Amino acid sequence: MDVAKDIRFSGLRNSFNTNNLISKTKGDKVIWALVVLLTLVSLLAVYSATGSLAYKNYKGNTEIYLFKQIAFILVGIMVIYFAHLVNYTFYSRVAKIAFGISLVLLFYTLFFGVKMNEGSRWIRLPLINMTMQTSDFAKLALFMYLARLLSKKQDVIKDFKKGFIPVITPVALTCILIAPANLSTALLLGASCLLLLFIGRVSTKHILATIGIALIPIVFLISAAVMRHGKSTNDDVVAPIKKTSSTLFGRVDTWIGRMESFIYGSKQTDNDAYQVNQAKIAIANGGIF
Known part of the structure; x- marks a missing residue:
């Protein structure tokens, strides 16, 4: 027993x-x-x-x-x-298709996306009635496609026309499509891709030049925020950020407003500053973990 x-x-x-x-x-x-x-x-x-x-x-x-x-x-x-x-070579074969699908989804989201928290960055899946953030799928597809390109372009990776342009084009296109709805995601995705390019032996001077070009719109946003604050009638805090549409020009105004409120402070209403207020509450009450 x-x-x-x-x-x-x-x-x-x-x-x-x-x-x-x-x-x-x-x-x-x-x-x-x-x-x-x-x-x-x-x-x-x-x-x-x-x-x-x-x-x-x-x-x-x-x-x-x-x-x-x-x-x-x-x-x-x-x-x-x-x-x-699954064998990793399978993902290399489907990377091109996945990247193409991600571009279509990003275009669709840009014009027909579901608006949540003042940002049109979601689409609703009809059969299961759930929302999906298309930028998440785009990030995965872009990383797969970029890894495929870097692998195939190693012989000419230092060449500007044959190596750099083919690998930076999908990165720029994806970030441009994501930026109108979610600038922070576009910036983080771009930075991650530049790190991947560095690991993939892309010329350092090409990467630094790309960073310099990417800084131009950021400097513009900061300058516009400073100029708009200078024109404000209130010297202490800026006026509330107006609700804007999800179009490109509307989002640019939102970006400038957020830069302005970050630098100088804001007296937005609770509804307008919902995301900012929730972030501050989380940081204040979050503790170490």
Whole structure:
């Protein structure tokens, strides 16, 4: 009887052996560890940030958003696991198609996107009635396509016409399409792509020249914010930022207004400054983690 127990216990222990599980998982173990770590952190962040809202909207049920996040995470981990089993050359083959689809989605979002929090950066999926931020798909598609280009252009990567122009064009096009709806995402994406170009052995002088060109509109926005503040009748704080449309010119005015409020402070209404106020509340109450 004891022998049978030992056999069953030994089998159970082996079935949950961590080393056995890790040995069946391909890829960089550090990346897998980071995925698990960020997943756990996201659960803490979602629960702490949505507890009060869930209590208010769902009659005291403070865990509903947490359970939704867990469901999304489980689906995401399944997708990651099956995706990592696919040969990486497959992603190189589909990168061009994915990038083309991302451009179409970004164009559609720019003109027909769902407006949320004064920004048209989402599209609504008709069958499941959920919203999707197209810039997230565009980032993934761009990284795949850029990696493909860098791999194929290594023989001429230092050449401006044959190497640099073909790899910087999709980056510039994607960032330009994202910027009207989400300038911060476009800037972060551009910076990430420049780092990828540096790793891909692109000429440093070409990268520095690109950074210099990208700084021109940023300097323009800062200068416009300073000039507009100088014309303000209030010397202490700037006037509230007017609600603008999601068109390019409307978004430029919004960017200038945010630069102005960042530099000099703002007396926007709660509705107009919702995102800014929520960010300040999160920073003030967030603590170390």
